[in-house]
Amino acid sequence: MQLGNEEIYKVPRAKNELVLRALSNSARYNILQQLSQGPMNISELARAINISQPTVTTYVNQLEKAGLIFCRLQKSSKGYNKICHTTYRGVSLFWETDSAETIEDEYNIDLPVGHYSSIDCVAPSFLATQAGIIASSEDFSRFFHPIRMQAELLLMTEGNVHYLFPYNIPDTHKILYLEVSAEICVALDRADCCADVSLTINNHRFAVHRMTTAVNKKSSNHLLEWYPKDLATTGQLYVWRVEADRSTLNDIPAGNMTLADLNLQPMQPIEISFEVKSPGKPPGGMIIFGKSFGQYNQDIRLTVVHEREAHRDEDRTR
Known part of the structure; x- marks a missing residue:
């Protein structure tokens, strides 16, 4: 429960390690000290x-x-700012656990952009590594060559791409939420370009999101000789989340999907699909960045946070 910065946080044993790890870094501790003086956004921090x-x-x-x-998103003249607040004045940790206590676990799988199960896109579209373009719409068969597994950047002017994520959480565990995150942006780095992007999970679609071209920081991509000069080099980290009663994109409501709709089954893969349409002229297209590109060190990530019952004997034998 969030009580502002007036109470002591009695940390559940299941989160002891998370809290200790968070406090072990001086920069993270400095962030807490700054926020103890009042709310701040990311750039201020x-x-x-x-x-x-x-x-x-x-x-x-x-x-x-x-x-x-x-954190809460606050609308600004340039979109939304993430405003951060301290939750408590301090923390209190305990080592013992009650036999009925639950443990919260996090299941993470990262897939590189080239590890798709199917793709359908129109020209111009391409796959790339740091060394250069390895598949393009000039020869669509290259999108299915084994070399695609090395790709860490996918540009699609229009089309869709599908990924299968392994899933093995027992159905006795309670799913708290599921997230898909990826760094994406409008491909053409022009102020008059846009792209409509939608994400589908197990055949259930989030609301369509219109991306517009923002003023992007230049990354090392623009130093690569082969990298087209008119393309964006960094994107925004988009986080689609599905909970028991709602679905959001970067904390903003994004449709009516719920966890029950996804019908998650142990040992059955989760299908994630991106679709892009480019309504303007010239078409904006979409770039999905992998670890070697953009500004976030991650591929396409599936996160499932789930809860299971902890038993005293089990905890003592860890």
Whole structure:
């Protein structure tokens, strides 16, 4: 329960490790100290502790996951700002656990952009590694060559791409939420371009999101000789989440999908599909960045947070 910064957080034993890990880093601790003075957004925190905004975003996510802070999106003239708040004045940790206590686990799978099960796109579209383009719409058969597994960037002007994520959480566990995250952006780095992007999970679709071209930071991609000069080099980290009673995109309501709709079954893969349409002229298209591109060190990530019952004897034998 979020009580502002007026109470002591009695950390559930299941989160002891998360909290200790969060507090073990001086930069994350500095973020907590800054927020103890009042709410701040990501750019304000980055300036205050003199580290990059992507790093602050990563640290904020870790602190939020540990229950030490909470964040809200606030509309601004340039879109939305993530405003961070401290949750409590301090923490209190205990080693013993009650036999009925539950343990919260996190299941993560990352798939590189080239590990799709099927793809259908129109020209111009391509797959790339740091060394250069390895498949393009000039020879569509290359999109199914084994070399595609090495790709870490996918550009689609229009089309869809499907991924199968392994899933093996027992049905006796309670699923708290499921997330899909990826760094994406409008491909053409022009102010008059846009793209309509939608994500589908097990044949259930989120609301369509219109991406517009933002002023992007230049990454090392623009130093690559082969990289087209008119393409964006960084994107935004988009996080689609499905909970028991709602679905969101970056904390904004994004449709009526619920966990029950997904019909998650142990040992059955979860199908994730991206679709892009480019309504304007010139067509904006979409880029999905992998680890070697953009500004976030991740591929397409599936996260499932689930809860299981902890038993005293089990905890003592760990």
